[in-house]
Amino acid sequence: MGFLHLEYSEGVDAVYVCKNCNTHLTTPYDIVSRTFHGKTGKAYLFSNVMNVQTGPAEDKHLSTGLHQVRDIYCKQCLQVVGWTYDLAYVESEKYKEGKSVIEKFYIKKKYVNTYTTTKDEKNLQSQHNTSQMSISTAGISARSTILRSTT
Numbered sequence: 001m002g003f004l005h006l007e008y009s010e011g012v013d014a015v016y017v018c019k020n021c022n023t024h025l026t027t028p029y030d031i032v033s034r035t036f037h038g039k040t041g042k043a044y045l046f047s048n049v050m051n052v053q054t055g056p057a058e059d060k061h062l063s064t065g066l067h068q069v070r071d072i073y074c075k076q077c078l079q080v081v082g083w084t085y086d087l088a089y090v091e092s093e094k095y096k097e098g099k100s101v102i103e104k105f106y107i108k109k110k111y112v113n114t115y116t117t118t119k120d121e122k123n124l125q126s127q128h129n130t131s132q133m134s135i136s137t138a139g140i141s142a143r144s145t146i147l148r149s150t151t
């Protein structure tokens with residue numbers, strides 16, 4: 001296998017990674033809604049995901065109407081982790097377009113030291129200008145407990 005280009009978020013203190021292979025997929029600051037459900041149970045809607053590949057577009061009748069969706073796979077281990085919305089045919093569901101659902105079962109939350117996320121410095125410019133404003137309060141309280149398990 002050749003070199004796989006992976007992206008990484010900058011300036012966040014927590015990320016969601018693939019449970020299988022630890023590839024960074026999104027961050028808690030990209031969560032739009034926690035009320036989604038997938039095959040494995042709870043799922044979150046994210047405004048932004050990375051390091052995923054998408055399958056072919058299919059029209060699906062969901063409980064909220066007809067949508068055009070694609071499966072999304074972890075780019076590294078090819079595990080299907082959720083799906084993304086290309087199109088929502090129902091006006092009230094349009095907010096989902098371009099967003100992705102990832103099932104909680106397939107990811108784990110990982111706390112990172114914001115000063116040492118420069119693991120992949122080359123890629124840092126491109127990511128996550130929008131989510132940085134929400135960093136300060138959310139997530140900090142749980143940080144100390146999780147840090148132990150990640151170091």
Ligand SMILES: [Zn+2]
Nearest residue numbers: 018021074077
């Ligand atoms: Zn993976």
